[in-house]
Amino acid sequence: MALEIIESCVNCWACAPLCPNKAIYEAKPHFLIDADKCTECLGDFADAQCVAICPIEGAILNELGEELNPPGSLTGIPPERWAAVQAEIRAR
Amino acid sequence: MDLPVIESTPQKTGGCSAGSCGSTSDQMGGMSDEIRAKVQDHPCYSEDAHHYFARMHVAVAPACNIQCHYCNRKYDCANESRPGVVSEVLSPDQAVKKTLAVAATIPQMTVLGIAGPGDPLANPERTFETFRQLSVKAPDIKLCVSTNGLSLPDHVEELSRHNIDHVTITINCVDPDVGAKIYPWIFWQNKRIHGREAAEILIQRQQQGLEMLVAKGILVKVNSVLIPGVNDEHLKEVSKIVKAKGAFLHNVMPLIAEAEHGTFYGVMGQRSPNPAELKNLQDACEGDMNMMRHCRQCRADAVGLLGEDRGDEFTMDKIDAMEIDYEAAMKVRAEFRAKATADLEAKRAKAHAPKMPQAQVVQFVPRKEKSALVGRRVLMAVAAKGGLVAVHFGHANEFLVYEASADGAKFVGHRKAEQYCDGDVSCGDGESVLDKTIKALEGCEVVLCSKIGYEPWGNLEAAGIQPNGEHAMEPIEDAVMAVWHEMLAAGKLDAKPSANKVA
Structure with missing residues (x-):
């Protein structure tokens, strides 16, 4: 079992120092998780540390490819509101 | 949570009462x-x-x-x-x-x-x-x-x-x-x-x-x-x-x-x-x-x-790609700093001097109670550089706002502006950018600048903001107070408070 960082990562460095397994490493274009080292923090912390500090919704996935911080969960912006405002900006 | 609020006590200052330095x-x-x-x-x-x-x-x-x-x-x-x-x-x-x-x-x-x-x-x-x-x-x-x-x-x-x-x-x-x-x-x-x-x-x-x-x-x-x-x-x-x-x-x-x-x-x-x-x-x-x-x-x-x-x-x-002599640079900084500090101190001493007619004015006086003198407070925007009224209205990307009163000129904030006169690039948008600038200056009754074009002059006047280019290259506080005294002499500062003020 292992988590995965995907391209929406903004390279903010917050997760890397927290990883108990040193599984997270700097890479281009974004940080990555070494699947062989990642334990999802089982036995170390109640919550996966990278997931608990990551500020970007959708940037970390579980083994099933599910977003662990889904849209709206971190910013508090309802996804439909986000979509409506983006459409409005594009129409300007 | 327990967050105690202590009554604020007057602070001893170097000789001028808080809020009255005027500079x-x-x-x-x-x-x-x-x-x-x-x-x-x-x-x-x-x-x-x-x-x-x-x-x-x-x-x-x-x-x-x-x-x-x-x-x-x-x-x-x-x-x-x-x-x-x-x-x-x-x-x-x-x-x-x-x-x-x-x-x-x-x-x-x-x-x-x-x-x-x-x-x-x-x-x-x-x-x-x-x-x-x-x-x-x-x-x-x-x-x-x-x-x-x-x-x-x-x-x-x-x-x-x-x-x-x-x-x-x-x-x-x-x-x-x-x-x-x-x-x-x-x-x-x-x-x-x-x-x-x-x-x-x-x-x-x-x-x-x-x-x-x-x-x-x-x-x-x-x-x-x-x-x-x-x-x-x-x-x-x-x-x-x-x-x-x-x-x-x-x-x-x-x-x-x-x-x-x-x-x-x-x-x-x-x-x-x-x-x-x-x-x-x-x-x-x-x-x-x-x-x-x-x-x-x-x-x-x-x-x-x-x-x-x-x-x-x-x-x-x-x-x-830069070649840098760190030792030499530190010497240059030290020299610059000594000169700038001397300039600043001279300026501060000058600003304080007329404010201390009596030797001991150290108690804290709330600002609002002080200006029983004639003439209401006026907000003025200044297109400034280096402490002087030195920028063309159309080239200003910000205006410093001063509150002028019998107590002196007091810096109270700044307003951002887009440069509407930016050579040939944005001229097509000139008017709308000017409108934005005028909106940004809301509450100000005067705008001081080194120069100003004919068209913005008219628009500013129409918006109730008096442009003034007569104090180019003068120190800001002197210029602001000169304009305030002109307004006072012209009877424009009778008790009527300006619209944007609450207190």
Whole structure:
């Protein structure tokens, strides 16, 4: 079992120092998780540390490819509101 | 939580009563001599120093341990200028190299700050590695740090070991119910914590950090973001409390919220305060606290004098190509600093001189009660450079706002403007940009500039703002007071208060 960082990562460095397994490493274009080292923090912390500090919704996935911080969960912006405002900006 | 409010006590000052200095150094009116000496060459803490001294921020601290509703962690843009935005995150080694290069090119450089783009103390290794190297390689540069406060108590000891005598804490509230509307979550003790509980922890840590810094003799400035309908009234209480605990300066900044910034407040339609609301709140807090009014809300990688950004000259590839004699550069800085300090002191002495007719005027006098003299207060916008009325109206990208009264000219803030006359590029848009500028000057009755074109003159007059180009190259305060006295003599300053004022 292992988590995965995907391209929406903004390279903010917050997760890397927290990883108990040193599984997270700097890479281009974004940080990555070494699947062989990642334990999802089982036995170390109640919550996966990278997931608990990551500020970007959708940037970390579980083994099933599910977003662990889904849209709206971190910013508090309802996804439909986000979509409506983006459409409005594009129409300007 | 128990947050005691102590009645603010009058501070002994160097001879002028708080708020009555009448010069642009007015903001320092309530400071002790010791604090004044510490901040006199810091552009962010001393209003008149910012004409002489420059600062830079190095973006070594990208990680953050909290989320604020006015911040979007995704953004990284060269064309935007606001806190939290940077173009290039640096390693500590790169940051040190950049600082030394800038300090060798801009002798005005006195201060290196780490302000993000995340929280410096959520990146302690990167932040302190930068400070440690700079303390050795550029001991003449002051170091400062700006934090949300969550990790602050853990790092006060280390902060006190470096060449850091100023810390800024962003404190937007002291009430968790208010905090819950500003901070959706914090990362605390290996967990993400949401809502009121998160705000409660954050507030407790901020207040504890403030107390610990003050106990160590480190100067603390408090930044607050004014969010209409969320913490506007509440900030008066914040100001009282942080002053009582020993913060020396309070900087209330207007919320910046646009939908395209992608922040919670921007997307949800939270409005920003208008200039009059900001000024009214700053005025209301001023009886208790030294208020900072010249903050330009700069980027987390800003370089140069406040209000300018020379970051483009110092990208890492350009720095790599520079040849720098560090020893010589430090000598040049020392010489520049000696001259600038002498100039500033002369200017400050001149500004204070006529204000001290009697030898002992040390008691604290609230500003509002003082001006029983004839002539109401008038806001004037000034297109200024280097303390002079020196900028063409159409070339100004900001206006300094002064409040003129029988007490003198008092700097109260600044307004951003787009340059409507920008050569041939944006001329097609000239008119609408002019309209925006006129809107930005709302509440001002006069605009002073070195020159102004025929068309904007007419539009300004039509909007009730009198353009004035007769004081070109004069010191700002002299020009503002000359215009105020002309208005007084012409009978334009009878009791009628101007429309934008509350008090």
